[in-house]
Amino acid sequence: MSAPRERAAARWYDAEAGPLVRPYAMTGGRTRPGAAGVPLDLIALVAAVDTGPGPGEDSLLGPEHRALLSLCAAGVQSVAELAADADLPVGVVRVLVGDLLQAGHVQVSRPVPPARLPDERILREVIDGLRAL
Amino acid sequence: MAVDSTPRTDPDSALALKILVAGGFGAGKTTLVGAVSEIRPLRTEEQLTEAGAGIDDTGGVSRKTTTTVAMDFGRITIRSGLSLYLFGTPGQDRFWFLWDELAHGALGAVVLADTRRLADCFAAVDYFEHRRIPFVVAVNCFPGARSFGAHEVSRALDLDRGTPVVLCDARDRDSGKEVLVRLVEYAGRMHAARMLDSVG
Numbered sequence: 429m430s431a432p433r434e435r436a437a438a439r440w441y442d443a444e445a446g447p448l449v450r451p452y453a454m455t456g457g458r459t460r461p462g463a464a465g466v467p468l469d470l471i472a473l474v475a476a477v478d479t480g481p482g483p484g485e486d487s488l489l490g491p492e493h494r495a496l497l498s499l500c501a502a503g504v505q506s507v508a509e510l511a512a513d514a515d516l517p518v519g520v521v522r523v524l525v526g527d528l529l530q531a532g533h534v535q536v537s538r539p540v541p542p543a544r545l546p547d548e549r550i551l552r553e554v555i556d557g558l559r560a561l
Numbered sequence: 562m563a564v565d566s567t568p569r570t571d572p573d574s575a576l577a578l579k580i581l582v583a584g585g586f587g588a589g590k591t592t593l594v595g596a597v598s599e600i601r602p603l604r605t606e607e608q609l610t611e612a613g614a615g616i617d618d619t620g621g622v623s624r625k626t627t628t629t630v631a632m633d634f635g636r637i638t639i640r641s642g643l644s645l646y647l648f649g650t651p652g653q654d655r656f657w658f659l660w661d662e663l664a665h666g667a668l669g670a671v672v673l674a675d676t677r678r679l680a681d682c683f684a685a686v687d688y689f690e691h692r693r694i695p696f697v698v699a700v701n702c703f704p705g706a707r708s709f710g711a712h713e714v715s716r717a718l719d720l721d722r723g724t725p726v727v728l729c730d731a732r733d734r735d736s737g738k739e740v741l742v743r744l745v746e747y748a749g750r751m752h753a754a755r756m757l758d759s760v761g
Contacts, residue, residue: 541666
């Protein structure tokens, strides 16, 4: 009986334990985007502007920045998708995308969605699109 | 268009719409998102900061409580550049303060109801009514639960007149799609009515 327990004790830091790096260590302790910072909505769309800096360039970018850039390079991604795919909390992704935006590596559309509804033509398109699925 | 040098990935031409899926714990939110989403439902975590009751004057630091909540979301691509994102909101009522952030700019909401525990969705109904966010109540017809008509559910929830109540099976893709169609139609009607109000 004791063997499995010992094994479990030795491996307490499995996936269930969560990441060993505190999330906001990746942002240098920042919980809000920098000066150009806008509060990014979950559905704000992020597109890569360029292929990003080469491996030697721009040492300000950490591995998480680069991971997000490569996700965006594959196509426009929402903040929510970036967070899920990079396995990072949304708050961290907001800060990191803010950095990328400031450095000119990405473009963000509708950081905050307009409060009014889209026009009728769009709604019609959504309804027809849903029916056709 | 010939002079348009915008790259194809230009996010400005892309439109993303947000639909919230609310309801009590176990009402089928994740199931509904999974049934209609074209991608495997993704899980993300949102860190919420709720301002504390008091402010520490001496330190000038406000006391805040941070909570991490999980959210499920899925995506439906209508066409290139037009996508629908569905977010399953946290089940517990105590996270109601999250909804403001989530609900901002939302096209509308689906409130999933379980007739065995109808009271569980009161908080969501109240919230969307107060914020005037278009919503439909989708009654998830669980096997074994007594079936109620849409009208009975509407009365039991004391819904505003016109709020659609749809019977559905959250596990079924077509049923889930129908719920979304009803929501978007209703959102369009509400929008048109408000436009008339504002000019009249």
